[in-house]
Amino acid sequence: MKFCEIGVYHHDCWFTDAITRFPEMSIRETSSRVCNSDSGIKVNKASYRISSQDEMMLHDFLSRISQGGRILEAKTLSITGNSAIIEVSWKAARTSYDSVLGSGCSVTSSCYAKDGYETYSMFAEKPTDIKKLLDELEQIGETKIFSIKNSAVSKQSFGLTPKQRHALVSAISMGYYEWPKKANLEELAAKLGVKRRTLQENLRKAESKLLPKLLDELSAD
Secondary structure (H helix, E strand, C coil): EEEEEEEEEECCCCHHHHHHHCCCCEEEEEECEEEEECCCCCEEEEEEECCCCHHHHHHHHHHHHHCCCCCCEEEEEEEEEEEEEEEEEECCCCCCCHHHHCCEEEEECCCCCCCEEEEEEEECCCCCHHHHHHHHHHCCCCEEEEEEEEEECCCCCCCCHHHHHHHHHHHHCCCCCCCCCCCCCCHHHHHHHCHHHHHEEEHHHHHHHHHHHHHHHHHHH
């Protein structure tokens, strides 16, 4: 199994434009992505945590973010000092997020800014999964591999199947186990492109394998 961190410079994208204009700022997606079609146009919506070195830069970012042609709405949900949470809705038929979720890799992070790239961290069962993802992302923009290395986790760790591990890692990264939940089963299944019942069964089986082993370790302590 491989662990990799992959970035894409997505042409004609508000996120890439933002992290290019404001390279000093920290920008990370904090919610699950909501996608729907309005009159045949795909609309995406997500929340982001923005942090800057000073308040003036933050307010400059917030004033500029709504000027992008594809952005439908940029709403400030909260702001404290030099940090803010915003909710952005924008038009895009295809995003890097779609390619990453459809790659078969187990995504361990939401999208975040790094050196001017939209970046994701993930585990891949096979090198071909990484190649497939890079091929798809290169149709969107320029790609960069920040790191790729063998995972210390064995393929047989905890006895999880690839589908069970993918379901569990995706559920954790998308906030399914947080309280309040950032995504429910229906939303998570839709994003992964699987049936709700299939996802629920994979999560149940993964949990039944993991929890007894974790209990044994806690008891040993």
